[in-house]
Amino acid sequence: MKSRIFLLLCLAICSLQQVKAQTVKYQTDQHIVNQQERMVHKQWDRKKFTPTKGFLGLNYQYWLTWGLHPNYPKTDLRPLSVSGPQTQRLLLVAAMKNTEEAYKKHVDTLRNTALGEMAGYAGAVSLTDPLWQLYYRKEFQPLIEQIDPLQGSTPEVQNYLTRIGVLEWYREETQALAQRLNSATTTNMDRGSRIMSYHSMLEEYRKLLATWEAKKQRAVLYLKVSKVNAQVKEPSEPIVAQPGRTDRQIVDDILRKSKL
Template sequence: MKNSLAFLILFSVCSSLSGQTLINDKAIVAQQERMVYKQWDQDKFYPEPKRLLGIPTNPMWYSTWALHPDYPDLDRRPLSAAGEQTQRLGLAAAMQISSDYYKQHSDTLKNLANAEMARISGALSATDPLYQLYYKKELKPLDDPDSNAFHGISQEVVAYMTDHGAYQWYLNNMASLSERYEFARSLDMERGQRILMYHRIMLDMRDILKKWQYKLDMSANMLAFRKMNDRKINGEITLSYPTDEVERAKRIANKTQVLK
């Protein structure tokens, strides 16, 4: 029993020694309210001076505010209109606006660069509307010159053109144009320059095809004349106007000099 009583007395003493007393200092509370959320109220600076004839008479005021007489006159709240935190927030907002501006400017430059690259890129040259609507069809013979060389031509003419080198002349010229055509489609350049290259290649191709067709026609005429002459020599046919036929043969022979 005595031990229990002693324990209770000891517990009470220890509790009283370690306990905390709530201090409600209105000066501290007023300072906390000023600095945190309320307005800067000059009438709530404690302890008050208690003036007598304009002279402070409160010794506690002297120990607290006498060394800082200008402190109550200036709003020191961090979130006041001119407070440090307000300035930091304003600076952060200004930096965000500046960052957004530079980002927008950077995005604009990127979009312009992408548009410019798309405009001059050879990888996207096939998407050009003018190329799709006109030049792709006009320059199609350059995609496969061999298959279009003797379309609808007899084997005799083919053999004659091959033996006399005319076919090799056609292949060399068309291969050169095909190489230029591939450069025009694949290299990076201005759209107008690319279109001009297409047009020049098309004109050169038409000139070569015109000459090639002329060679084919003249070869066919030459072979036909040879056949007719052989038949005449063999007595299979008789020419009604031998003089005219001789003149015609001479003209054909003169024109076919370009085939050799």
């Protein structure tokens, strides 16, 4: 039992000596501390350059330390000083960031401009143009949908226009105009040229519609005149002069029968 206690005491004494041997004393060198403070963040203070000159400049440690580097205390070598390398690096990074943002804005502007020009130039998206949607599509709707041009006309007028070839002429003109309109909407061109093409074709289409309406009206008038002439040449009831009637009454009867 006593031997065990003695052994434990020996082990405890050895462990305490080992801990004491591993203890490191922290040494502070004020010269190194000053240099660290100068280089990192604090002011480049010439008064804190140690060792100092001492009384009448007789401190030999000062001359041994700074005698070979007389300009070192005068030159601010802090990385974060006004002209320090780290400050310049940060300024350069900020300048490069501003330049990058300016380039990015410029590129975005070019991209938006290119997309806008492409939208106005490409024929694939020409039908989405606001001017086409709001105006020209409505004006060209009969031409695009190929509505029957004889709609609303009497069978006599339809047969007459078909027989003399006016209907075929009108259909050829509208088909040619529709092909030109389709080319203007699908071909790649700038928006101004496309709008001018729409305007020019719209004028031609309106003239063609006016001509077609005039031809239909003339056909109606011609058929009426032809019918009247046929009735006058071959009256259904002969006009018989009745005794006691004046010339004015006879003329009125003739005009009344011609209107039938």
